[in-house]
Amino acid sequence: MYLDRLEIAGFKSFAQKVTFKFDKGVTAIVGPNGSGKSNIADAIRWVLGEQSMKSLRGKRSEDVIFSGSEKSSRLGFAEVSLTLNNEDRRAPLDYSELVISRKVYRSGEGEYLLNRTSSRLTDITLLLARLHLGSRTYSVIGQGMVDAILALSPFERKDFFDEAAGVKPFEMKREEALRRLEAAGSNLILALVQLKEIEPRLKYLTRQVRRLERREEVLVRVRELLAQHYGREWRRIGQELARYQASLAEQTKERVRLEAEVDAMQKEMAALTKESSHAEAFTALQREYQQQLEEKARLREEEVTVRMRAAVRSREHLRTAVPLSVVREASVKFEALKGEFHSLQKRLRAAQNMEDVHAIAGEWEAHMDGFKGIAGVFDPYLRVEAQDDMSQTLERVSAAIKASDTRAAALQAELETLADAEKQERTKIWHVQQSLQEIQRTLNAAVSGEHATRIEIAKRETRRDDLKREAEEEFEKYGVSVHLDDTPMVQETDASAELLSEIHRLKGQLELIGGIDPEIEKEYHEITERHTFLRTHVDDLKKAIDDLEVVIQELDATIEGEFTKSFHQIDEGFQKYFKMLFGGGRAKLVLVKEVKEANAGKEGEGGEASEGVALEVKELVEDPVKKFLDKHKRKDHIGVEIHATPPGKRLSSVNALSGGERALTSIALIASIIANNPAPFVVLDEVDAALDEANSMRFAGIIEELSSKTQFVVVTHNRSTMEHADILYGVTMSDDGISKVLSLKLEDAVKHGNR
Numbered sequence: 001m002y003l004d005r006l007e008i009a010g011f012k013s014f015a016q017k018v019t020f021k022f023d024k025g026v027t028a029i030v031g032p033n034g035s036g037k038s039n040i041a042d043a044i045r046w047v048l049g050e051q052s053m054k055s056l057r058g059k060r061s062e063d064v065i066f067s068g069s070e071k072s073s074r075l076g077f078a079e080v081s082l083t084l085n086n087e088d089r090r091a092p093l094d095y096s097e098l099v100i101s102r103k104v105y106r107s108g109e110g111e112y113l114l115n116r117t118s119s120r121l122t123d124i125t126l127l128l129a130r131l132h133l134g135s136r137t138y139s140v141i142g143q144g145m146v147d148a149i150l151a152l153s154p155f156e157r158k159d160f161f162d163e164a165a166g167v168k169p170f171e172m173k174r175e176e177a178l179r180r181l182e183a184a185g186s187n188l189i190l191a192l193v194q195l196k197e198i199e200p201r202l203k204y205l206t207r208q209v210r211r212l213e214r215r216e217e218v219l220v221r222v223r224e225l226l227a228q229h230y231g232r233e234w235r236r237i238g239q240e241l242a243r244y245q246a247s248l249a250e251q252t253k254e255r256v257r258l259e260a261e262v263d264a265m266q267k268e269m270a271a272l273t274k275e276s277s278h279a280e281a282f283t284a285l286q287r288e289y290q291q292q293l294e295e296k297a298r299l300r301e302e303e304v305t306v307r308m309r310a311a312v313r314s315r316e317h318l319r320t321a322v323p324l325s326v327v328r329e330a331s332v333k334f335e336a337l338k339g340e341f342h343s344l345q346k347r348l349r350a351a352q353n354m355e356d357v358h359a360i361a362g363e364w365e366a367h368m369d370g371f372k373g374i375a376g377v378f379d380p381y382l383r384v385e386a387q388d389d390m391s392q393t394l395e396r397v398s399a400a401i402k403a404s405d406t407r408a409a410a411l412q413a414e415l416e417t418l419a420d421a422e423k424q425e426r427t428k429i430w431h432v433q434q435s436l437q438e439i440q441r442t443l444n445a446a447v448s449g450e451h452a453t454r455i456e457i458a459k460r461e462t463r464r465d466d467l468k469r470e471a472e473e474e475f476e477k478y479g480v481s482v483h484l485d486d487t488p489m490v491q492e493t494d495a496s497a498e499l500l501s502e503i504h505r506l507k508g509q510l511e512l513i514g515g516i517d518p519e520i521e522k523e524y525h526e527i528t529e530r531h532t533f534l535r536t537h538v539d540d541l542k543k544a545i546d547d548l549e550v551v552i553q554e555l556d557a558t559i560e561g562e563f564t565k566s567f568h569q570i571d572e573g574f575q576k577y578f579k580m581l582f583g584g585g586r587a588k589l590v591l592v593k594e595v596k597e598a599n600a601g602k603e604g605e606g607g608e609a610s611e612g613v614a615l616e617v618k619e620l621v622e623d624p625v626k627k628f629l630d631k632h633k634r635k636d637h638i639g640v641e642i643h644a645t646p647p648g649k650r651l652s653s654v655n656a657l658s659g660g661e662r663a664l665t666s667i668a669l670i671a672s673i674i675a676n677n678p679a680p681f682v683v684l685d686e687v688d689a690a691l692d693e694a695n696s697m698r699f700a701g702i703i704e705e706l707s708s709k710t711q712f713v714v715v716t717h718n719r720s721t722m723e724h725a726d727i728l729y730g731v732t733m734s735d736d737g738i739s740k741v742l743s744l745k746l747e748d749a750v751k752h753g754n755r
Contacts, residue, residue, distance in 0.1 A: 154639025
């Protein structure tokens with residue numbers, strides 16, 4: 001892996017986007033003072049996550065954005081992208097290139113990107129630590145940092161050596177594990193405190209829920225018995241209703257049959273009583289018979305009139321005249337008979353049956369004899385010749401009367417025949433009437449029975465409706481979710497009174513238990529769920545604490561082993577390069593420890609930290625976790641002392657070295673670190689500024705030697721360093737305050753010069 005290219009846009013003096021293309025080996029960046037060379041190193045440090053603006057020679061985040069000049073306006077953002085070649089897959093990512101970008105806006109907002117995808121600084125820092133890269137590691141050595149390494153205290157210098165030893169990723173993981181351990185301990189305390197807080201409420205709710213469960217058991221039994229009771233009553237009423245309905249159906253069927261018979265008989269009666277051919281014939285014969293009687297009466301009157309006229313006319317010829325008294329008496333009788341005949345005529349016209357006609361006919365004949373008697377009164381007083389004249393008329397009248405009698409007798413015979421037929425019809429009508437009355441009585445009884453059945457059905461339906469309404473009210477009250485038709489079947493042998501008694505007893509128990517707020521159960525489940533969650537959370541946290549302890553112990557072992565191994569190698573390399581740069585002398589790295597005394601008492605004992613926390617909480621969590629954290633926070637601080645004695649001197653402290661000696665000592669240390677644990681690339685920003693020509697040549701030789709292990713980007717004014725560079729970038733700045741870049745591959749330049 002190596003640095004492939006660097007793109008800068010809007011960062012400090014690089015207002016316009018520039019791209020630096022790098023190759024393996026050494027790249028030198030040269031230019032006059034103030035041209036912006038060191039801004040390249042700052043850009044690399046910035047994109048690698050540097051957060052200290054002081055290290056970037058600024059005060060605010062917007063100081064890294066091109067601020068403008070007299071000829072150029074300021075920009076709104078700065079962006080730097082660093083591309084690493086990852087073809088060797090040194091980075092544990094399936095990409096041949098890793099592009100790390102950082103952008104910041106003048107508003108203060110910023111973002112990090114990994115392969116053009118937004119990412120967290122933590123993830124990028126961890127990835128870079130695995131690659132031995134970072135903003136404050138030996139991969140970027142800026143102006144003054146060479147001497148700063150020596151100026152640091154032994155314990156401050158330890159971080160630098162952690163990076164150099166390659167244990168920085170493990171240290172970061174350890175710190176993360178410690179943070180997680182501390183957070184787990186705090187969460188465990190909080191969880192146990194919450195458990196203790198909710199336990200009294202949970203106990204109260206548990207008691208209430210047990211009452212509720214008992215109430216629910218009783219309620220379930222009440223529901224069962226209510227369903228049985230109302231179900232049985234519902235079915236009993238339904239069965240009775242079904243029987244009455246079946247009976248009603250039979251009664252209705254019988255009533256319909258009887259009504260049909262009554263209707264048929266009524267039609268038969270109507271047909272019998274309706275005027276028929278017999279009635280019409282009877283009326284016609286009656287009328288004709290009446291006419292014959294009237295004709296006979298007229299003839300009798302005529303006979304009487306003839307005899308009276310004959311008697312009167314013959315008075316002149318009679319020697320003895322008809323006495324006046326005889327005439328008067330005959331006239332009175334005659335008028336009386338006429339009146340009787342008129343009365344009989346009316347009665348005859350009104351006669352409805354043959355008996356009436358016979359009676360009237362008998363009376364008529366008796367009256368006709370009266371006419372004969374009146375006519376016979378005048379016979380002794382008639383002359384012979386008068387009798388002769390009268391005899392012809394009387395014979396005619398007698399013949400007519402005889403004919404009338406004959407016709408009347410014939411009509412009377414026909415009337416008697418019709419009378420017999422009528423009598424038979426009346427007998428039949430009477431029988432039909434008797435049958436009709438009997439059936440009508442049967443029909444009336446059937447209607448009464450049907451009506452009574454309907455009343456019974458109405459009573460059952462009313463009772464069923466009342467029972468349904470009552471059951472629904474009870475079901476709703478006690479939460480029965482069953483339809484009456486779906487209620488369970490029970491043995492009819494079960495006493496209804498005993499069932500009702502049991503229902504009333506259980507209802508009494510419900511009243512004794514009392515009403516419980518339905519929200520109690522909801523709260524109980526919520527608290528129980530919360531309690532279970534907290535208990536599980538506590539168990540998980542305890543397991544997590546145990547696991548983290550194991551992880552920290554393993555990391556401690558790994559860190560100690562790796563650091564010890566690398567420290568000895570760095571120490572050997574430091575001695576080697578020290579002697580190479582100084583031409584002799586002695587140098588050594590020494591580990592030192594500083595023991596801090598533990599606190600005499602427990603923090604928070606009796607104070608606010610333990611206030612409201614149960615004793616078992618402190619015993620289970622607080623003390624063990626604090627002790628564990630204190631143990632793993634390393635009360636024994638480890639530091640690194642640098643002993644350096646140049647040739648011919650007796651100095652051992654680096655603070656007594658001259659400026660050049662300090663620079664050479666730092667360079668020897670950096671060279672040893674690079675040789676022991678090379679980063680993908682190293683940026684050196686004018687670290688050779690304090691070296692003389694001879695030492696510069698030695699420094700350039702070391703850089704050339706180490707370039708086989710890592711890639712170097714060197715910002716320098718030193719000619720010897722430039723001579724050993726493979727690529728040379730020149731940085732200039734015009735009067736517009738913007739840095740510009742020129743590049744030259746020295747290999748190509750040499751070939752071109754040899755021509």
